[in-house]
Amino acid sequence: MQARELVNGALEVPSLPMIFTRIDESVNNPRSSLADIGKIISEDSSLTARLLKIVNSAFYSFPSKIETISRAVTIVGTQQLRDLALATSVMKLFQGIPPELMDMEAFWKHSIGCGVTARVLATYRREANVERFFVAGILHDIGRLILCMKDPDWMKMAITRCRNNDELLFKIEYEELGFDHAAVGRVLLQNWKLPASLEETVAFHHNPEAATRYPIEAAIIHVADVISHVLQLGNSGERFVPPLSSNAWERLQMTPSQLASLCEQVDRQYQEATEWVS
Amino acid sequence: MGKVNLENVSPGMVLEKDVKERSGRVLLRAGTEISDRHMNILRTWGVTEVDVENLTQAEVNAQVTQQLDPEALKIAEEQVSHLFSHTDKEHPAMRELMRISVMKQLRKPTVM
Numbered sequence: 001m002q003a004r005e006l007v008n009g010a011l012e013v014p015s016l017p018m019i020f021t022r023i024d025e026s027v028n029n030p031r032s033s034l035a036d037i038g039k040i041i042s043e044d045s046s047l048t049a050r051l052l053k054i055v056n057s058a059f060y061s062f063p064s065k066i067e068t069i070s071r072a073v074t075i076v077g078t079q080q081l082r083d084l085a086l087a088t089s090v091m092k093l094f095q096g097i098p099p100e101l102m103d104m105e106a107f108w109k110h111s112i113g114c115g116v117t118a119r120v121l122a123t124y125r126r127e128a129n130v131e132r133f134f135v136a137g138i139l140h141d142i143g144r145l146i147l148c149m150k151d152p153d154w155m156k157m158a159i160t161r162c163r164n165n166d167e168l169l170f171k172i173e174y175e176e177l178g179f180d181h182a183a184v185g186r187v188l189l190q191n192w193k194l195p196a197s198l199e200e201t202v203a204f205h206h207n208p209e210a211a212t213r214y215p216i217e218a219a220i221i222h223v224a225d226v227i228s229h230v231l232q233l234g235n236s237g238e239r240f241v242p243p244l245s246s247n248a249w250e251r252l253q254m255t256p257s258q259l260a261s262l263c264e265q266v267d268r269q270y271q272e273a274t275e276w277v278s
Numbered sequence: 279m280g281k282v283n284l285e286n287v288s289p290g291m292v293l294e295k296d297v298k299e300r301s302g303r304v305l306l307r308a309g310t311e312i313s314d315r316h317m318n319i320l321r322t323w324g325v326t327e328v329d330v331e332n333l334t335q336a337e338v339n340a341q342v343t344q345q346l347d348p349e350a351l352k353i354a355e356e357q358v359s360h361l362f363s364h365t366d367k368e369h370p371a372m373r374e375l376m377r378i379s380v381m382k383q384l385r386k387p388t389v390m
Contacts, residue, residue, distance in 0.1 A: 168364050230361075230375045231382065240364045241375075249371050256374035257283045257327035257335075263378050 003143075003183040006150055007191065013146060014093040016086075016192050019044050023085055027078045037078050038070040041085065050088045050276060051081060057272050059119075083131035086194075087115065087138040088276060094145045101156055102148050102237065109234025109274055111138045116233075116269045118224035120262055125220075125252065136201045136221050137228075141236040143184030143202075147173070159237060169238045170206055182206055208248040219248035231263060233270050280334040281327040289314050295329040339377065346384060354383035 007013055022040050026032045042048055048069055055072045056065055066072050073081055091108050115137025122133040148155050158176065162169045173180040186203035197214045204211040204218040205225055211218035222245055228234075229241040289312050297306045297320065305323055306316055312330075320328065327335075343351065358379045365372050 166363065226365075227375065230379050232361075241362050243365050244369060244372055246366075246369060249369075254371075255281075255327060256370045257281060259371065259374050260283065260285070260378055261326065263382075 003179040004187050007146055007184060007187040009150060011150055013149070013188065013191070017089050017093075019047065020082075020086055020089050023082050027082045034073045034078065035070065037081070038068075038073045041069050041073075041081070047085060047088065051084055053276060054084055054088070058269055059273070077129070079129055080131040083129070083135045087131075087135045090138060090142070094149070097145060097148045098152065101152055101159070102145070103235070106235040107141070107145070107237075108138075110228060110236040111141060111234070112273050112276075113228035113231065113233025113266070113270050114138075114140055114221070114224045116273050117227045117231075117262075117266045118220050120265050120269065121220050121224055121252065121254075124254065124258065124262065125216075127216075127220075132197070133217070133220055133224075136198055136217065137224055139185065139189065139198065140202050140205045140221055140225060141181060141185070142188060143181035143186070144236055146184050146188055147181055162237075162239065166240070168240055168242065170242065180206065206242065208245050208251075215251060219245075219251040222248045223252060227259075227263065227266065231267060231270075233266075234274075280329065280336075282330050282333055282335050282338060283327050284320055284325060286333075286335070286338040287312065287317070287320075287328060287330060289317060291330040291333065293328060294331045297325060297328050299323045299325065350384060351380070354380045357383060 019040065023037060026037045026040055041051065051069065051072060052066065055076050056062070060076070062075065066075060076084075091111075094104070097104060115134040118133040118137040119130045122130040127133070154176075158169060158172045161167065162172055170180045170182070182203055182205055186199050189199045189202055197217055200211050200214045201217040201221050205221045208215070208218040208222040226242055226244050229238065291312050293306055293308050293310045293312065295308050296304050298304050305319060305325070306312075308329075310316065358376055359367075361379065362372065362376055367373065367376065
């Protein structure tokens with residue numbers, strides 16, 4: 001079986017909320033105004049509340065409070081707000097996965113941890129639009145939720161094997177299925193018609209040297225995943241720190257001495273960010 | 279002697295090599311005795327490590343470890359070593375992450 005067949009198989013896979021599609025279309029439409037985008041977001045009061053919470057957090061530390069979406073659109077930017085909307089929307093999509101298979105709170109905490117770390121890494125590197133790294137972190141393990149939905153029995157077996165033999169879960173996936181959760185995630189993002197950069201970043205987060213079109217993005221998510229495991233921010237089924245690709249590490253052009261202050265910053269932002277899940 | 283993390287550098291230490299910022303511009307010359315003002319300059323420019331005379335990061339780490347409870351340290355190191363069992367523990371970045379992880383484990387009880 002291929003990753004694609006698994007995703008497209010009998011059981012329905014969640015689709016992105018309509019509101020996200022409308023925001024995305026509006027952001028990409030050269031004729032739509034900032035006010036149009038703000039209006040679409042404002043229609044969804046819970047999304048509005050979540051976004052305002054984020055833009056008023058330590059993520060931005062703006063000097064004064066942002067009270068309205070229209071102000072957030074002007075200050076944060078349309079693409080950034082769209083990425084944040086995507087990040088908070090996907091967390092609501094996956095319901096009904098048995099807790100003994102996957103602790104959903106821990107899963108999203110790991111995703112947020114990776115997203116926050118990726119965002120901090122991107123800030124260190126002075127990358128443009130750091131929100132895309134946050135959203136890539138949120139999505140990087142999403143294929144594992146699909147595996148849990150589509151084949152819970154296999155997943156339970158894999159988790160048990162991983163626990164008994166101290167193995168890496170993503171390697172078991174690859175060994176037994178011929179593909180891992182990263183490949184599954186890639187197909188899901190393709191179905192959702194999300195940008196190629198996100199798709200490649202998620203697809204190669206365990207082997208970033210294979211990412212040809214977006215090598216920096218993939219390297220950042222790879223290193224962020226390693227660091228969020230080191231700091232034990234949540235958990236997505238993997239019990240060990242995954243191996244670091246030295247190639248990806250070199251691509252980031254960082255020194256080990258930067259890691260301590262980076263981790264402190266991550267820890268602080270992570271504490272606040274996990275409150276958004278509830 | 280090798281690089282030392284800025285957090286372990288204090289005024290009075292002497293620079294062994296020139297300190298440069300990202301683009302290669304020299305901020306402070308070798309031989310400079312570090313003052314409070316210099317510390318501010320280094321922080322402002324985002325410098326995270328410098329070469330100082332008669333000190334290495336390994337020595338600093340050893341000093342920090344000495345002050346810790348050896349029992350608690352041993353337990354934390356074993357846990358961290360298990361957590362890192364699938365990684366290359368000799369890689370410089372992983373070595374630093376292991377140190378950070380041990381320190382985090384040791385801090386945990388006081389937080390709870």
